[in-house]
Amino acid sequence: MSHVLESTVFDPSRLLLEETLFHCANGYLGVRGNFEEGYPEGLASVRGSYINAFYDTHPIEHPERLYGFPETGEKIVNVTDAQGIVLIVGGERVVLEPGRTRGYRRSLDLGTGVASRSFVWRSSTGTELAVGVRRLVSLSTRELFAVEYSVAALASALDLELIIGLDGDVENFFDPSDPRVSGSAFKPLEVLSSEASASGRGGRLYVESRTRSTAVSLGVLSDFSCEGGSGLEVGALRTATGASARLLFHLEPGEVFRLTRKNFYADSRRHGRVAGSVRAIAARLDSRSFEELAAEQAEILAGFWKRAGVEIGGDGGLDEGLRFNLYQLLQSAPCDGASSIPAKGLSGEGYEGHYFWDAEIYMLPFFCYTNPALARGMLMYRHSTLEGARAHAREMGQKRGAAFPWRTIAGRECSAYYPSGSAQYHINADIAYAAWRYYEATADLGFLVEGGAELLLETARLWLALGHPSPEGFRIEAVTGPDEYTCIVDNNYYTNAMAAFNLEKALEARAILASQAPRELSALELRLGLGEEERTLMARAAASMYLPHDRERDVSPQDDGFLRKAPWDFAGTPADHYPLLLHYHHLTLRRFQVCKQADAVLAHFLLPGLAAESTVRNSYAYYEGITTHDSSLSYAAFAAMAARLGDAEKALRYFAETVRLDLDDAHGNTKDGLHAANMGGTWLALVFGFGGFRPLGEAIGLDPVLPRAWTGLSFRIAYRGRSVLVRSRREGAVPRTEVTLEAGEAIRVEHGSGSSLLSASSPLELPPS
């Protein structure tokens, strides 16, 4: 499943957008698609490289500070810039100025994981040269960002100067004329030392820095070598904040000069002593050419597409978007258990590199069912921040359990606005949900032992501390659900439903440990001080959880008061007043029946069987009429539910909104970074929606539906050691589905017309639904 994303016109107005779209990342390191040589004066660019979870803190000033308001924020750091390669011809610097450039092309090959750029540049005297750049951020060596920079003389011979820069004098993006976009100036990196050396046809640059507040070190080492050209002179220079090398050489017409630059990043949180680490990694890869690195990258991607590739027959536009999205998810996923996927991946500074609930609910499933080790890593990261979550629970007033922060990097609550921040307690159930789904999909007992059970139990405890039993059931007051247009309500349907699941699965996880790892369970329960009494309360709360239900309409109300509120005046809302949150006060929005995104509908999607089929159907119709989808997370849930309810055509309309959201810059803010969760939502909508996939413990469910425009749909699911290939194809008016067990033991498959055993010996043909 190969595809190349391409841009053949240099359009300055798309510069910021393309910096995001063409960024290269690997879950540890992300490098925006900036031009090595820089830009003509006056062009806005966000030049940035980011290391996942490499952050510094800053004070949060509240104009009115109340108890429990966070005082310190965390922010991802724009790290040492290793992108700079400046080329000078006859005293003129090569920059892509209009009228001086032709043959511009940039591309990102989703099949090989290499971004390329090429152009022909003409000097003021008419001399032309061709530049070609290839870059990759390695999926095998996470610390590596490699660049191959080629210059060719065309008609005339050239004397060239090339400057390789490693710049530690970096800061985060900040536009003082619009502080709302980027907060305030943030320059947390302090350069401690720099080195530069050169010899023969290569050299090495090194810059070591440290964050001011958190005192985490960063070492960036650039090894470079070159071939081609003649009369080469290489010099090196270090300054207080950086290092650079200067190469002088001569090219005859048609001759090519090729620079290979390997940049290695290490931070003291993961690597300990950074200088030694980058040197060791560099030594290991010393002999590898860019070509070899690219081949390795292509091999990894081939494996990825094989496992995770999804194919839609009959719609090339969707297919392109889909591939782009899955590629970006892969690029964004860390594997170190010390980080998760930020809201914007590693493609920009939007949301400050923070992790939110969408990591678990929107992105993790893709990995859970295609590459479970990455899902495990994301959950182990949460587990690593459990101590902070416990402290946050205490601060918020809950005497037991853990309350994960709404937005964070290292585990500290960084949301400065609690009504749509800390009040979103559902994030705890979301993490627990993902933990359980991971276990369900892998039967990974080690995960439960090493942290999964603790995650489930500590979040379950929180609900006991947060809610209370009442004659009508277990109630949870003063929370905000996923729909941030209705902040601070009682008994948010989503929250209560997910909390019940959390409580139930925590007890189930405990039961599993009790039978399969009793000693580890005893140790855990002793450490947590968790006993019989609390377990009884958990079971009661789970069983008696109050879920609002409106009998008259047979709808799940979003919260206790939701259906009694006045309807929003959609007819009287000008088109340019969307998203509503930019044009109406939060209090006004809360006063009406209007939703930013799926809330009760999402609960019905995540928890099949939660409500009666009629309630699910009525609720879908009801909320569809009052949801603005002002959040990019909304479409996916509506798409998935529409498909599940059998309306493939409507599902397709919503799905189409998710698939090309960033490619088409539909929200106008992809420049700040990708909408990574929406990308996960695309996969969810496709596999859980159209594919009708659902995990059912020992079994799986599959009920594919195809919109008329599609000729087919295929995807693979990894489940408890199996690889299941699902292929639906339209035959005349009727879609037919073939399910093949490619690896692993036989498994039961539930579908619309019953249940069948899928074994390696024979593919399963699902009857048309």
Next chain:
Amino acid sequence: MSHVLESTVFDPSRLLLEETLFHCANGYLGVRGNFEEGYPEGLASVRGSYINAFYDTHPIEHPERLYGFPETGEKIVNVTDAQGIVLIVGGERVVLEPGRTRGYRRSLDLGTGVASRSFVWRSSTGTELAVGVRRLVSLSTRELFAVEYSVAALASALDLELIIGLDGDVENFFDPSDPRVSGSAFKPLEVLSSEASASGRGGRLYVESRTRSTAVSLGVLSDFSCEGGSGLEVGALRTATGASARLLFHLEPGEVFRLTRKNFYADSRRHGRVAGSVRAIAARLDSRSFEELAAEQAEILAGFWKRAGVEIGGDGGLDEGLRFNLYQLLQSAPCDGASSIPAKGLSGEGYEGHYFWDAEIYMLPFFCYTNPALARGMLMYRHSTLEGARAHAREMGQKRGAAFPWRTIAGRECSAYYPSGSAQYHINADIAYAAWRYYEATADLGFLVEGGAELLLETARLWLALGHPSPEGFRIEAVTGPDEYTCIVDNNYYTNAMAAFNLEKALEARAILASQAPRELSALELRLGLGEEERTLMARAAASMYLPHDRERDVSPQDDGFLRKAPWDFAGTPADHYPLLLHYHHLTLRRFQVCKQADAVLAHFLLPGLAAESTVRNSYAYYEGITTHDSSLSYAAFAAMAARLGDAEKALRYFAETVRLDLDDAHGNTKDGLHAANMGGTWLALVFGFGGFRPLGEAIGLDPVLPRAWTGLSFRIAYRGRSVLVRSRREGAVPRTEVTLEAGEAIRVEHGSGSSLLSASSPLELPPS
């Protein structure tokens, strides 16, 4: 009714507190009780003079800014300091150092309105001198702060130097070590010019300044003259930021030197050109001695105490507190229609000089029934900010009507935290309530015409825009009631009840204008675009207002969900965790049945007849059990309702908490300024509670109850041109009440056993209740 507040020990730990308690003010100008000569090094003092509504703006930075969050705050300005008088003997500066001072005494005479201070000081060589200071902030000339400073030589002759300072280099109080108390540094006054002149035995200092952002000018002129002493030399000096005069003189043993200093303040918002204004006022008072000014002040106060004095028989401690409170209310009340009473009066910088709802609900009634012109002025101030309130309504999303800001000076919303700020929409009903009560108490048709009706109608409109009809009545969602421990709820009982009153009285006011000022009404309705249709909606909303009621408990729930929440764990709350808001997150507080202050109880108090007697009684008992009184406003409402429900002993316990709250510094923060609203609450509890007074349109109601400890209670009420004197006295076990009509036409008095006509010819004897 005279009383002297006195302090005879200079206790540095009480310095800040006494600066508040002994401050002098007149509703326009307030001067804290700072020592003219300054303090020994290291003593914390808040040196301040304030002009009501003289403010500057500052940006409000939100760490997470959402639509409609205020961007600009207003803050009262610490103005040019005219308090400084430095005395030097033999090179030593006279300062109250321990061991160097005896005979210290400071006092505030509530009967004459003069603050005094005296002490004997001993130099390092043992020479003693006596200092006496008297100061008054004039209740007749609001621009005047007068000081008389006397020095007497005791055993030895003295050569003295005295420096009179007028200091424009002032800034608001700011403690950088604790920015939570006082926000950030604020120095908005810029000195434009200064003058200093001296001749013979007197001179004149002048400083003109301007606020940086709002560009409002301030002129402060100090005229001084002196008598006594010999060998007088007077010099004057001006600097870039101030002016001063230096007096050298000789005193023989027993001789007294007396300086009279008259400081005049004018601001360009009220006075236009300030330099001319202060000069004109100074010229008018040029010949007045301090003695004459003091006599005039005493006369005004005699009139005040006659009209507004209240006497409790049998409890001196309460009596002292009560007098202090009423005096402070008088001192705090402006009469210019361009300002109201800040939360701290003019005694300190707490709450930034802002006006809140308590001006209308807690303080205005005292004036309304004793000095209605001042109540009118407070309401006309609100009317003057109506344009801003309309703009605020739009910003908050209400298409019609006016939404007064929760805290403001000039009409801008200055609350940076909307859940307990702008969400407190009840302030609009509170203002309307006060406007109606004022009209009811005065039948002042001119008020309705000049602004009262517009206030009532524009606030009434707001409820139509905010709420909506529903099968169960007119509902109002997403508001915060007076109880700030339960923010953002649906159908807050207080808000809905007051809104219904607002709607009803707006229509009543309109009907009055329709019959008595039809042309003015037409003009108003034309201007407001207010027609029949909207009036019909108002009438419907008023008649169908949804008021939560719990049948089982026969209690008025504070909001839709209140009674379904879990009870607060009072037993598990450590005593040092009060006030709760300093120890628990707002969300936690909202999750439980716990109140900061009276809410439904206050509604029952303000709107007699709103609920059935049994509901009122049950609600009182219910909320009493869950109210922490963490707001100083709470006790008064509970006191008043307890008295009204016949439990005089309990009422007394609550009342006692209100009466000496500042005198005894019960909340530990009187240093930041008085709890002015609580002072109004004292009067409310006494007259509306113990006195059983209530306005009933053409009639009044009176049903006094006396706690056992009291031998009597007397107060006066001004009502529709009458002066009604109410005197209750205990005769044996039974309290008897005599009501006398001192002025005005006969009036019907409703009381427990029926209704009687009170005429001038014969006092009414109310039967014991």
